[in-house]
Amino acid sequence: MIKAIIFDLGGVLIDWNPRLLYRKIFNSEEQITHFLDNVCTPDWNEEQDAGRSLADGTELLVKLHPEHEDNIRAFYSRWTEMLGGEIKGTVEIFNQLKNDDRFKLYALTNWSAETFVIAEQEYPFLKQFNGVVVSGVEKTRKPHAEFYNILLNRYNLKAEETVFIDDNLRNVKAAIDLGIDGIHFTSADDLKTALQKRAIL
Numbered sequence: 001m002i003k004a005i006i007f008d009l010g011g012v013l014i015d016w017n018p019r020l021l022y023r024k025i026f027n028s029e030e031q032i033t034h035f036l037d038n039v040c041t042p043d044w045n046e047e048q049d050a051g052r053s054l055a056d057g058t059e060l061l062v063k064l065h066p067e068h069e070d071n072i073r074a075f076y077s078r079w080t081e082m083l084g085g086e087i088k089g090t091v092e093i094f095n096q097l098k099n100d101d102r103f104k105l106y107a108l109t110n111w112s113a114e115t116f117v118i119a120e121q122e123y124p125f126l127k128q129f130n131g132v133v134v135s136g137v138e139k140t141r142k143p144h145a146e147f148y149n150i151l152l153n154r155y156n157l158k159a160e161e162t163v164f165i166d167d168n169l170r171n172v173k174a175a176i177d178l179g180i181d182g183i184h185f186t187s188a189d190d191l192k193t194a195l196q197k198r199a200i201l
Helices: 018-022 029-038 042-049 054-064 066-077 088-098 113-122 124-128 145-154 169-177 188-197
Strands: 004-007 014-016 083-086 104-109 131-134 162-166 181-184
Touching: 018 029, 018 066, 042 054, 054 066, 083 088, 088 104, 088 124, 088 188, 104 145, 113 124, 131 145, 145 169, 162 169, 169 181, 181 188
Parallel strands: 004 104, 004 162, 104 131, 162 181
Antiparallel strands: 014 083
């Protein structure tokens, strides 16, 4: 029996996309892709998600790519411009589940502690979870098993009684390896179908 549903946030409930910012800076999608693949890379960003300060991460990259200094500094100084709003269909599912006494809802997110406080102000529903575990606070992140176990242990959850939803397949597979039922998020409609098949919706 499922008792807890764990949501990833960025890409599932919140539209976070660096391209929203860099479309204002670069002239083409190709230039944006090159910059995000080679300068402000996902691996670099995940180090801030895992606890490295935004300042340290920024200065490290500026030293490596001085020709991109202004563009690198924009990543966090203009970070809110990467937020595209709630993913409405998923938030509707969240609200429906929130009103269902069968389940507790949790968030497990790779997110810098410094920027998460901004997101909490932007998105009031983040205060409605039964618990939120943020990688930047814990100094570890998905897909590391220890990060999932922090949530399970802190809230006395059993892996076999939980469902985990994430748009990153790597993170879903890591959850499944721990005995958690994983759903790879691709759209709100597909998520609704997956939850219906599990008799959750």
